[in-house]
Amino acid sequence: MNAPAVELVGVSHSYARTPALQHVSLSVVPGEVVAVTGPSGCGKSTLLHVAAGLLRPQEGRASLLGQDLHHLDETARAVLRRREVGIVLQYGQLVPDLPLLDNVALPLLLDGGDLAQSRTAAQEALERVGLQDAAQAVPAEVSGGQAQRAAVARALITSPRVLFADEPVASLDPAGARQVLGLLMSAARLGGAALVLVTHDNTVAALADREVRLRTGSIEHEAVLR
Numbered sequence: 001m002n003a004p005a006v007e008l009v010g011v012s013h014s015y016a017r018t019p020a021l022q023h024v025s026l027s028v029v030p031g032e033v034v035a036v037t038g039p040s041g042c043g044k045s046t047l048l049h050v051a052a053g054l055l056r057p058q059e060g061r062a063s064l065l066g067q068d069l070h071h072l073d074e075t076a077r078a079v080l081r082r083r084e085v086g087i088v089l090q091y092g093q094l095v096p097d098l099p100l101l102d103n104v105a106l107p108l109l110l111d112g113g114d115l116a117q118s119r120t121a122a123q124e125a126l127e128r129v130g131l132q133d134a135a136q137a138v139p140a141e142v143s144g145g146q147a148q149r150a151a152v153a154r155a156l157i158t159s160p161r162v163l164f165a166d167e168p169v170a171s172l173d174p175a176g177a178r179q180v181l182g183l184l185m186s187a188a189r190l191g192g193a194a195l196v197l198v199t200h201d202n203t204v205a206a207l208a209d210r211e212v213r214l215r216t217g218s219i220e221h222e223a224v225l226r
């Protein structure tokens with residue numbers, strides 16, 4: 001059995017008085033695609049933020065690639081995320097002042113990558129999401145769907161071992177959604193990345209190996225799909 005790439009054990013978290021997650025445990029092995037589903041407000045995004053080390057839960061443990069996130073300081077967590085993890089959050093999260101090319105190159109540049117090589121890799125990544133002609137546009141000059149595709153290109157540029165995607169195709173048309181899902185799925189199926197896909201869309205969830213359905217912060221149902 002493969003060691004889990006993503007692991008949550010007994011995670012609970014509340015915002016002020018709103019409980020968002022209660023005693024959630026989940027592991028995802030390399031190459032596995034897990035869809036996290038459930039109604040609005042059930043805790044999907046909170047789960048993803050905890051699993052990616054963006055939010056420290058009040059109870060329980062979260063590990064990435066065998067490293068307990070509780071034992072890493074903020075800098076070490078950021079380095080682990082930058083090198084090994086790709087994250088696509090719900091609303092793009094691009095740097096407003098940078099052209100898409102440099103937004104996508106950023107994970108390589110922050111890790112000391114050569115500027116020209118990083119930009120070449122970013123241009124190739126933009127081509128894979130159909131944005132080769134928008135490389136010099138800043139995020140405010142492109143549509144929501146284009147910004148979302150750029151965020152996917154940025155998440156994939158380091159060939160991460162773990163991918164988290166929060167509604168990655170919600171703002172895309174059917175062709176764009178197929179393209180982006182194809183890239184994320186092949187990072188898992190061919191590249192061996194563990195992929196956690198938050199979605200409210202049953203047709204997207206049906207592509208996963210396993211579906212984990214949340215309800216009011218707890219796992220209500222788990223189904224092996226393939």
Ligand SMILES: Nc1ncnc2c1ncn2[C@@H]1O[C@H](COP(=O)(O)OP(=O)(O)OP(=O)(O)O)[C@@H](O)[C@H]1O
Nearest residue numbers: 015016018019020039040041042043044045046047
């Ligand atoms: N920053 C925050 N401050 C206060 N409450 C929050 C915060 N973020 C989330 N919540 C609350 O925590 C609960 C879980 O929210 P979360 O965003 O994880 O759910 P979700 O399933 O991802 O929702 P959606 O599908 O609408 O994005 C909800 O009741 C939400 O209102």
